[in-house]
Amino acid sequence: MRLTKSLSLALLLALLGLSFTGCSDDDPVTPTEPAAYTNADGINGGRMYDKFWADETGFVDTKDVAFDFGAKGDFFRCKQCHGWDRLGTQGAYIGRGPRTSRPNVSSVDLRAYAASHTPQEIFDNLSSSTDRRAYNADLSTYDPDTNPTVGDQMPDLSGIFSDAQLWELVKFLKADATDVDDLYTFTTSGTYPDGSISYTDIGSGGIAANGDAIFAARCASCHGADGTTFLVDGGEYTVGRHVRNKPYEDHHKMKFGQLGTGMGSLVTDLQDLKDVYAALTNTTTYPDDAPPPAGYVSADGANGGQLYDKFWATETGFNQADPDLATFNASKDFFRCKQCHGWDRLGNQGAYINRAPRTTRPNVSDLDLLVMSNEYTPQEMFDAIASSAGRRAPSADLSTYDPDLNPAVGDQMPDYSQILTDAQIWDLVKFLLEDAVDVNDIYDYTLDGGYPTGSITFSNIGQDGVAADGDAIFAARCVMCHGADGTLIGVDGGYSVGSHLRSKPNEDQHKFKFGQLGTGMTGLVTDLTEMKSLYKALTNATNYPDPAPTR
Numbered sequence: 001m002r003l004t005k006s007l008s009l010a011l012l013l014a015l016l017g018l019s020f021t022g023c024s025d026d027d028p029v030t031p032t033e034p035a036a037y038t039n040a041d042g043i044n045g046g047r048m049y050d051k052f053w054a055d056e057t058g059f060v061d062t063k064d065v066a067f068d069f070g071a072k073g074d075f076f077r078c079k080q081c082h083g084w085d086r087l088g089t090q091g092a093y094i095g096r097g098p099r100t101s102r103p104n105v106s107s108v109d110l111r112a113y114a115a116s117h118t119p120q121e122i123f124d125n126l127s128s129s130t131d132r133r134a135y136n137a138d139l140s141t142y143d144p145d146t147n148p149t150v151g152d153q154m155p156d157l158s159g160i161f162s163d164a165q166l167w168e169l170v171k172f173l174k175a176d177a178t179d180v181d182d183l184y185t186f187t188t189s190g191t192y193p194d195g196s197i198s199y200t201d202i203g204s205g206g207i208a209a210n211g212d213a214i215f216a217a218r219c220a221s222c223h224g225a226d227g228t229t230f231l232v233d234g235g236e237y238t239v240g241r242h243v244r245n246k247p248y249e250d251h252h253k254m255k256f257g258q259l260g261t262g263m264g265s266l267v268t269d270l271q272d273l274k275d276v277y278a279a280l281t282n283t284t285t286y287p288d289d290a291p292p293p294a295g296y297v298s299a300d301g302a303n304g305g306q307l308y309d310k311f312w313a314t315e316t317g318f319n320q321a322d323p324d325l326a327t328f329n330a331s332k333d334f335f336r337c338k339q340c341h342g343w344d345r346l347g348n349q350g351a352y353i354n355r356a357p358r359t360t361r362p363n364v365s366d367l368d369l370l371v372m373s374n375e376y377t378p379q380e381m382f383d384a385i386a387s388s389a390g391r392r393a394p395s396a397d398l399s400t401y402d403p404d405l406n407p408a409v410g411d412q413m414p415d416y417s418q419i420l421t422d423a424q425i426w427d428l429v430k431f432l433l434e435d436a437v438d439v440n441d442i443y444d445y446t447l448d449g450g451y452p453t454g455s456i457t458f459s460n461i462g463q464d465g466v467a468a469d470g471d472a473i474f475a476a477r478c479v480m481c482h483g484a485d486g487t488l489i490g491v492d493g494g495y496s497v498g499s500h501l502r503s504k505p506n507e508d509q510h511k512f513k514f515g516q517l518g519t520g521m522t523g524l525v526t527d528l529t530e531m532k533s534l535y536k537a538l539t540n541a542t543n544y545p546d547p548a549p550t551r
Contacts, residue, residue, distance in 0.1 A: 034167075036167045037174075045169045045176065049252075051079075052069075052161070056257060057259075063160060065135055103152045105193070122170045126169060127158045127166055132156035133151070134156055203280070206271075211275035212285070214266070219266060222263070240283065247277065254273060293382070299423070302514060303316055303431075305435055306515065311419070331360075333362070334398050335394075342355075349451075354453060363411050376433075444459045461502065462532050485544055498539075
């Protein structure tokens with residue numbers, strides 16, 4: 001009788017006094033994991049994947065590196081090249097192009113790599129020095145188009161980490177990282193670095209009510225009950241909006257903490273994570289926008305418009321006993337918002353494209369306040385106006401200002417934190433964000449050339465306004481001072497009302513809405529429709545002719 005291989009081996013071992021447990025050729029053999037892997041802390045590995053040198057990771061410089069990794073942080077953070085989702089260019093970072101301050105995103109799918117490799121293989125890869133960048137390699141000349149090679153290499157982690165630290169990363173990648181497919185569905189379009197990604201079914205399989213309870217117990221104390229009290233990602237997002245827009249990132253922060261903020265892990269398992277995600281998809285419970293600050297809510301945007309014109313005018317309620325009032329009057333164009341930013345808020349990209357500086361007025365700003373007003377939150381706009389950084393003190397010497405020889409101080413924005421109260425700054429913010437007129441709604445314009453010698457041409461003044469309605473507004477609110485045809489009182493050095501509007505539509509919109517300071521003329525229109533109609537009417541040079549002949 002022929003013995004099987006297993007039986008023969010059993011007899012042999014028996015003769016040697018040893019025991020044997022039989023197995024078939026088809027039985028799987030489970031490899032023993034390295035002890036260093038078994039004992040590794042995958043949660044700390046997740047923190048290291050985010051920013052290994054952060055205080056929370058307990059990072060210890062065992063290699064005597066003594067290097068400031070934060071100075072070029074995006075060249076050392078695992079998440080930068082591989083993404084919070086570990087999918088590299090195949091996931092959320094498909095549209096994250098390189099800059100001189102950050103490298104290209106890796107094409108390696110770490111999720112697939114970790115699933116198909118053993119812990120030892122992953123460790124060996126991470127600890128390899130082959131084709132890796134030394135920690136102190138020169139990154140100052142990195143350019144993604146002309147000099148990407150060194151910067152796009154993976155850092156030589158063996159020259160930075162101890163073996164124990166590398167095993168923590170391995171444990172994270174192999175056991176503790178979240179598979180984003182369990183949290184949402186995504187679709188990519190195009191290719192790196194110009195592709196895009198969209199998300200659906202966020203919180204897949206989660207129970208929103210459980211997520212609400214987790215949020216209330218673990219998040220509300222900092223972020224508020226609706227996630228709007230403490231904003232995230234540079235103060236740009238509420239918690240709900242961030243999850244709905246960047247679900248690829250929040251799972252990591254919720255599980256491993258937000259480094260540098262004191263926020264630790266918030267969820268204990270995948271189901272918790274699904275539940276919180278499901279809850280945060282509710283835009284009613286967790287809205288996109290935070291409620292505006294109280295100072296903004298109570299602000300007077302109409303007064304802000306007057307402050308923008310000439311903040312120290314009596315109409316604004318400015319303290320007429322202010323010790324700097326004489327300075328403001330003597331150097332008025334160095335303090336009026338409208339001087340540097342224009343009546344249209346477009347700076348030197350609008351009607352002030354040819355308003356060259358003189359010794360009595362500074363250069364026009366290249367900042368487009370209209371764009372800022374569409375992008376900034378009330379608090380961000382307040383902080384920008386109230387900042388003292390790089391600002392000119394009200395007492396600064398402007399007598400030597402020369403746009404060619406000595407422009408630096410005079411071209412700085414005044415330090416409004418030393419001039420205006422918080423309430424007045426909030427009034428300005430309210431004007432900029434809500435009450436200012438978008439000139440694109442009342443006329444078209446074309447620029448030619450550049451500041452300070454360029455030119456602007458206006459067309460389609462009044463756009464879709466109704467001239468007859470504008471005539472009625474003029475007759476009811478303007479005739480008593482300017483006459484039926486707008487020529488009775490010359491404005492702005494000799495213009496009639498009609499000729500001024502046709503020549504300077506950038507300015508009249510402000511005066512029509514907020515008044516002409518120092519004349520007793522208050523706002524004449526109540527909304528954009530009235531503004532358009534009044535503009536439309538005043539384009540008629542027959543009804544509102546150029547100035548009357550001098551007698």
